[in-house]
Amino acid sequence: MSARETILNAVRSGLGNTAVDPAAVRRDADALLQDLPSIRPALLADGLVDAFIARVTSPKVAATAERIASASELPAAVGRYLEAFGLPAVVALQPAAPLQDLDWSGFELHDKVAPDEMIAIGVARWGIAETGSLVFHSGADTPILANFLPLHHLVMVRADTILPFLDDYAAATAGQRPPRNVNIVTGASGTTDIEGSLVLGAHGPRFLHVVIVGTPDSSE
Amino acid sequence: MQEATLSFKARAQEALADPTLKIAIDRTTGTAERKRAVAMTQFPQFEAARERGKRIKDHVIANLDHYLLEFERNAIASGAKVHWARTAEEASQIVVRLCKEAGAKRVTRVKSMLGEEIGLPHALDEAGIERVETDLAEHIVQLGGDRPSHIVWPSMHRTREQVSEMFKRLHRAPHQEETIEAMVDSARRELRDKFLTADVAISGANFLVADTGATCTVTNEGNAELTTTPPRVHIVTAGIEKLVPSTEHALLLLRLLVRSATGADVTQYTTFHCGPKQTGDRDGPEEFHIVLVDNGRTRMLREGMKDMLRCIRCGACMNHCVVFRQLGGHVYGGTYPGPMGAVLTPVFDGLESSRDLPHACTMNGKCQEVCPVAIPLPTLLRGWRDRSWREGLEPATVRFGLGIHTFVASRPRLYRLGTAIAIRVMRLFSRGGLVKGMPGLGAWTAYREFPAPAKRTFMEMYKDQEKGQ
Ligand code: SF4
Numbered sequence: 001m002s003a004r005e006t007i008l009n010a011v012r013s014g015l016g017n018t019a020v021d022p023a024a025v026r027r028d029a030d031a032l033l034q035d036l037p038s039i040r041p042a043l044l045a046d047g048l049v050d051a052f053i054a055r056v057t058s059p060k061v062a063a064t065a066e067r068i069a070s071a072s073e074l075p076a077a078v079g080r081y082l083e084a085f086g087l088p089a090v091v092a093l094q095p096a097a098p099l100q101d102l103d104w105s106g107f108e109l110h111d112k113v114a115p116d117e118m119i120a121i122g123v124a125r126w127g128i129a130e131t132g133s134l135v136f137h138s139g140a141d142t143p144i145l146a147n148f149l150p151l152h153h154l155v156m157v158r159a160d161t162i163l164p165f166l167d168d169y170a171a172a173t174a175g176q177r178p179p180r181n182v183n184i185v186t187g188a189s190g191t192t193d194i195e196g197s198l199v200l201g202a203h204g205p206r207f208l209h210v211v212i213v214g215t216p217d218s219s220e
Numbered sequence: 221m222q223e224a225t226l227s228f229k230a231r232a233q234e235a236l237a238d239p240t241l242k243i244a245i246d247r248t249t250g251t252a253e254r255k256r257a258v259a260m261t262q263f264p265q266f267e268a269a270r271e272r273g274k275r276i277k278d279h280v281i282a283n284l285d286h287y288l289l290e291f292e293r294n295a296i297a298s299g300a301k302v303h304w305a306r307t308a309e310e311a312s313q314i315v316v317r318l319c320k321e322a323g324a325k326r327v328t329r330v331k332s333m334l335g336e337e338i339g340l341p342h343a344l345d346e347a348g349i350e351r352v353e354t355d356l357a358e359h360i361v362q363l364g365g366d367r368p369s370h371i372v373w374p375s376m377h378r379t380r381e382q383v384s385e386m387f388k389r390l391h392r393a394p395h396q397e398e399t400i401e402a403m404v405d406s407a408r409r410e411l412r413d414k415f416l417t418a419d420v421a422i423s424g425a426n427f428l429v430a431d432t433g434a435t436c437t438v439t440n441e442g443n444a445e446l447t448t449t450p451p452r453v454h455i456v457t458a459g460i461e462k463l464v465p466s467t468e469h470a471l472l473l474l475r476l477l478v479r480s481a482t483g484a485d486v487t488q489y490t491t492f493h494c495g496p497k498q499t500g501d502r503d504g505p506e507e508f509h510i511v512l513v514d515n516g517r518t519r520m521l522r523e524g525m526k527d528m529l530r531c532i533r534c535g536a537c538m539n540h541c542v543v544f545r546q547l548g549g550h551v552y553g554g555t556y557p558g559p560m561g562a563v564l565t566p567v568f569d570g571l572e573s574s575r576d577l578p579h580a581c582t583m584n585g586k587c588q589e590v591c592p593v594a595i596p597l598p599t600l601l602r603g604w605r606d607r608s609w610r611e612g613l614e615p616a617t618v619r620f621g622l623g624i625h626t627f628v629a630s631r632p633r634l635y636r637l638g639t640a641i642a643i644r645v646m647r648l649f650s651r652g653g654l655v656k657g658m659p660g661l662g663a664w665t666a667y668r669e670f671p672a673p674a675k676r677t678f679m680e681m682y683k684d685q686e687k688g689q
Binding site: 004170183189203 | 247251255265268269275279283286303304324356373379380383404410416441445449467468482487488490492493496512514519602611
């Protein structure tokens with residue numbers, strides 16, 4: 001008997017060899033997703049964008065955030081950030097249209113992220129207010145390493161893509177073909193492996209700056 | 221692996237005599253306990269969420285064959301190759317074979333307790349494949365040539381001073397400054413090029429998502445994604461109990477897992493890995509393998525230990541365990557330490573060699589109280605004790621002592637008299653509220669102070685009150 005059969009048989013006999021009705025299993029699984037408000041934490045503010053920013057900038061997440069009215073203001077916002085850190089205007093830009101289409105004059109751009117990349121700019125598909133998280137899907141315009149190699153990660157997210165809760169992301173994508181990677185990113189890379197004390201910049205970015213564009217009902 | 225050959229008692233004595241171990245344990249578990257407590261006050265829905273989490277895991281276990289097949293179907297549809305392993309050896313052999321087929325000289329690993337459970341580090345070393353541990357704690361364990369002592373903080377038995385010394389000796393460009401920040405930076409420099417030049421990446425999974433065929437890893441360092449993206453091959457090893465029906469169910473459990481483990485609301489990086497690189501993708505592995513491992517889990521199902529299959533490996537039970545906090549994780553001698561380890565190790569290693577573990581417990585119930593999926597750990601430990609007794613594994617002295625205990629305990633008046641005597645005796649030895657040494661408590665009080673008993677027993681006070689009414 002193959003390992004597969006042995007294991008499946010052992011599972012079945014362990015469960016008392018009762019027949020499984022897939023429809024009933026589905027019903028039970030769905031029932032476990034009912035009444036979600038009773039098992040979710042509270043948001044930090046009333047409006048979704050305010051709640052998201054409050055979480056992103058809370059000591060637990062320890063990232064920074066700012067709002068701009070339109071994506072066209074992103075290069076200027078990036079410029080201010082670099083100036084504050086005294087960094088050169090040499091950045092890795094995610095090869096995604098919402099970023100590539102902007103006017104980056106004055107910046108030296110590349111799209112291949114180096115192992116010791118100083119600054120990378122990306123765009124998240126969703127924000128999550130509950131946790132201050134950013135969600136990325138791997139794809140032709142989203143290399144995964146770009147989220148992990150740079151020391152400073154600057155991420156644009158549209159206000160109208162901010163979802164209230166983690167499970168709202170799952171519900172929003174249910175039934176779609178998943179990408180190779182879904183990254184839910186919350187704050188910069190950190191470790192507590194030496195005596196439990198938190199240090200940022202373990203292997204991934206040490207700084208995460210989130211730029212929220214527009215308002216929940218008008219993305220630009 | 222020398223510890224494994226010593227008896228539990230001998231290992232415990234060594235641990236108690238170690239001057240730095242207790243400091244190291246306290247620094248990490250103390251922080252974990254405090255942060256979890258704060259997280260709980262900020263999440264008043266925790267109890268309801270915990271009940272739901274328990275029901276999700278129970279539902280999966282009750283339909284495990286169904287979910288295994290659904291997962292397998294969807295994983296294959298995503299381009300993954302699915303392998304099944306009955307035992308630890310079989311699982312390690314599959315991974316080593318896949319590495320060899322990939323012509324791997326160097327593999328990078330993301331921390332996975334299942335990997336430790338199946339002896340993967342050892343199997344890779346034996347096969348002559350260079351193994352690079354990328355989780356900072358596992359990197360420290362690898363440099364130190366020892367074993368993980370905690371499931372969330374594998375190197376918690378090391379003080380910062382010890383880590384600093386090791387990094388200075390073994391890193392190519394070690395830190396100059398004596399700060400934890402500088403040490404973390406030293407590891408960042410040391411591991412950077414290894415991430416990018418490995419041939420195979422090996423990770424575990426916190427969840428296996430049945431309706432997508434994806435596997436989920438959670439880390440704070442970002443090492444999982446840096447590990448699993450560049451190499452040509454990614455291999456996942458996971459226990460069959462890791463299944464969840466959907467991503468939504470996984471995210472509900474994630475809320476419980478992270479708060480219980482570190483007191484954070486969510487890990488910095490939560491990633492779902494679904495199949496190999498897709499058409500057009502900028503990066504990612506060309507081969508994606510998933511090894512589903514039984515290794516005793518179906519036996520647990522058969523032998524009345526179904527509850528333990530809910531475990532999501534958060535580590536809260538050990539952070540809150542008085543025995544673990546005195547002795548650390550190595551004393552348990554198995555892959556998993558603390559209360560959950562004391563339940564699991566007899567499954568993997570047999571009860572005969574590990575029968576001391578279920579006894580190393582005060583039955584204070586704290587572990588069950590903090591467990592995010594409400595596993596009745598004390599009851600399961602009691603089950604092992606009973607079995608050890610039934611199978612005649614207890615040595616004669618214990619059998620005799622326990623025989624007396626049973627005799628006395630089943631006669632309440634005699635029992636109360638006995639405890640009253642014991643407590644009076646302890647009072648005699650107490651100085652300033654702490655018992656510093658007492659015959660019969662030697663191993664404990666040689667290095668520890670035992671809190672002096674209350675002036676009167678609860679039953680004495682209770683009886684007085686009854687009389688007064
Ligand atoms: S037994 Fe419970 S508390 Fe302990 S690691 Fe497992 S889930 Fe966490």
